[in-house]
Amino acid sequence: MNTTILLLLFAPLVGFLINIFFGKTLGKTVSGAIGTASVFISFLCTICLFSQINANGKAITFHLADWFSIGTIKVNFSFLFDQLSALWLLFVTGIGTLIHLYSISYMHEDENMHKFFSYLNLFVFFMIALVSGSNLLIMFIGWEGVGLCSYLLIGFWYKNQDYNDAAKKAFIMNRIGDLGFLIGIFILGHLFGTLDFLEIKALLGKDVISPSLLSIAALCLFIGACGKSAQLPLATWLPDAMAGPTPVSALIHAATMVTAGIFMITRMNFLFDLTPEIQNVIAIVGAITAIVAASIGLVQNDIKKVLAYSTVSQLGLMFLALGLGAYEVAVFHVITHAFFKACLFLGSGSVIHALHGEQDMRNMGGLRKVMPITFWTMMFSTLAISGIVPFSGFFSKDEILMTAFHTNIPLWIIGSIASIMTAFYMFRLMYITFFNDFRGTEEQKHHLHESPALITIPLIILGFLATVGGLISLPGNSWLNHYLAPLFAHKSHGEHHLDGETIMLMAIATVGAFIGIGIAWFKYIKNKEVPVADSEVQGLHKVLSNKYYLDEIYMATIVKPIYMISSFAKKYVEKFISKAVIGLGGATYALSIKGKKIQNGNIGVYLFAFIFGMVGFLVYVFIIRDLK
């Protein structure tokens, strides 16, 4: 078992080391193969581990090495493989393998392909550490590590300054969240004297602990989750992160890394259960994010931006579920979302690949006939994300909405509206991209082609999973809820039986989805509308196109004042400080120029000074001091 765990943990790291040091000499195909194989090995090990945990339901704690101990806090490099982390690892490494495979073909023309694969491998390594760490600090290492890889990969095409800016934005926004997370960790360490998940869980059951500090800790952890999972107000980095290569968007900014916040809250569910006020905050932030991001997604014209806002919106729905205490429902949606969103991103990558880098949907159209595999896999995923029976997204989204309906009707309404919007903008994307006639240049039209097998195979697998993924948690008979049950203290919220109310809610959700699809069909198929150029948009449309001016607001309220303070400091404070420092140095120098004259090399003078100094000292000690 230990070998399996070691392989699972370190195969991607070895892949990273090989690729970063020898990738260039090994050549593109070999470095791609090594990158893919290392993640695949992890995937196989995860399957072993998962099947064992699934069979006997026992969590495995793996102690690698001691790290440090301060006072009562002892932190080790140890890893916890329980139901949650095994499940998470399964789709992280599984989808990771598929996306590595896809990247071999997608990145083949890039001169730095070995670097790309080494970063991807490093990302998978840190993600595994994040998911399987048995205490908060190991999780934090992974948390920072995936942030670093996200930064490196967003700015992968570093020659474009916009991409570098996007990378920096992602890094800085994440840093704000990370600070919250770190403070949360400190508070928990202070409260419990340990950072181990299981120990904290045990202590929470027993002791009476200051509830206000506990709430602050939970809030800090949630701020960390907000940063990583792109929730308002820290959401704006994720759409910009689409500057990275498309496989990166699929793996990091849709399927895995951005769900880290949800993972962390699910991991710490025993803490959040005790702080209902923070749960309310989470639910409200999630709902607002879901609807705001969905409404921005309605009018985006960049194919990847639509998907990015859709991701933010779906993450919002997951946070809504978390806030309502329905952790297993959130996990369910994370999994189905990972399938269909990875598939959608890879599909959009396939389209972009066919059009040689074109991302504007207004220059696409009619691709259905030339790219049938891409079209159909994306279509299935779109049906899934829109919540159409029997695709996976229907079940997971429906469970979130049902939970909301039972606990908080306004949140249910917000979530439902966001879902209708989702159906609309996703079908808008599909209709504009794949239907009607091609609107690009003749040259592009000439080169249109279906992508090679390395791209279509992952698409087909993910499309299949997006279709049937809902089977793991059917209403009334949920394997997932049963599997995750040992993790949660309360009785499952997500266990809905197929009664009249459930069917009514399902019907409402389905009708809503069809309304969204219908509007999209009417606009873009029947009337053959094409979104107008950016300069012609007006009114509400313009507000949405500009993302509610969020970036501008941040610019005016945060960035600009900081710049003003900085320039003030540069002009006045810095001048004062440097003058003071230089003045001190100058005074010392001038004094030493005078002082060195004393040292004239004449031994007689030294002796004279020595003896008279000695005499002076003795006179002081034995005569002057005695007189006083």
Next chain:
Amino acid sequence: MNILEHVGIENYLTLAALLFCIGAFGLLYRRNAIIMFMSIEIMLNAVNLLLVAFSSYHEDASGQVFVFFTMAVAAAEVAVGLAILVSVFRNIGNIDIDNLKNLKG
């Protein structure tokens, strides 16, 4: 029979003080390094004399032990010092300390 009964302790003190002052002035006044060494020896021996006198006065032998130490250290010091002077003489041809002015700030 104590020797201090014939010559009082204050005479030893005066002699030691005189010797010490002679040494100090010699050190300051003379420019020949060997003479300066001799002056230092006079000062050391003045102190030795004091130590021995007080040792006898207090009837405590530890003062005499100190004197032995001082003599041993002085011998070592002279050995090193004279070696340095020989080296200086080989380099500049005399041992006048006014000529040793190269180390100045």
